[in-house]
Amino acid sequence: MSRDRYRVFETTYPYFLTCTVVGWLPVVTRPECVEIVLDSWRFVQDAGRLRLFGYVVLENHLHFIAAGERLADDVGDFKSFTARKVIDRLKAKGEDALLRQLAREKLAHRADRPYQLWQEGSHPKQVTGDEMMVQKLEYIHANPVKRGYVDDPTHWRYSSARNYHGLPGLLAVTTDWK
Numbered sequence: 001m002s003r004d005r006y007r008v009f010e011t012t013y014p015y016f017l018t019c020t021v022v023g024w025l026p027v028v029t030r031p032e033c034v035e036i037v038l039d040s041w042r043f044v045q046d047a048g049r050l051r052l053f054g055y056v057v058l059e060n061h062l063h064f065i066a067a068g069e070r071l072a073d074d075v076g077d078f079k080s081f082t083a084r085k086v087i088d089r090l091k092a093k094g095e096d097a098l099l100r101q102l103a104r105e106k107l108a109h110r111a112d113r114p115y116q117l118w119q120e121g122s123h124p125k126q127v128t129g130d131e132m133m134v135q136k137l138e139y140i141h142a143n144p145v146k147r148g149y150v151d152d153p154t155h156w157r158y159s160s161a162r163n164y165h166g167l168p169g170l171l172a173v174t175t176d177w178k
Helices: 031-046 071-092 096-105 130-146
Strands: 015-020 051-057 061-067
Touching: 015 071, 031 051, 031 071, 051 130, 061 071, 061 130, 071 096
Parallel strands: none
Antiparallel strands: 015 061, 051 061
16 A cells, blocks of 8 residues: 555645554653643644644554644654653653663664654544544544543543533644534
8 A cells, every 4th residue: 555545635624643652552651741742732733833623642642633734744743852752751760661662663764763652654634524523533532432441531631522522621622623
């Protein structure tokens, strides 16, 4: 299958994206690592570069729906920035076993760094209408329920489900996408 299937090609549409930790390692279980992810999204939102419609952060991957004029570049910057910050945090906390795993999972052609946090790519899927937006948001918000972490999507603090139910969330999202 061609890599062209998963790319941002029309920036007027939002995209459903996934970022997965190499080896599906449980790195983002640490609240300070989740905060790095949330802070990074806040930064690009505040800079006017990204509209975030929904998200969920789990221990080894995250999903989000976003739009922006430079979405592919902003996702790359997001992954690069969060990887550097998370790895620095793991070093500062002495998480040597996890760092060794990140080094082991690093792709061989990534010779410019000792560790790799995110798998390559983000599999962007264009959200072409309201029906698809609802389907992707429901999928995102159901992720922690399907994994058995919570019974109700609004109980997962690292998700936009609360925003869509009129409750305060940890991160602002655009809920009026219609």
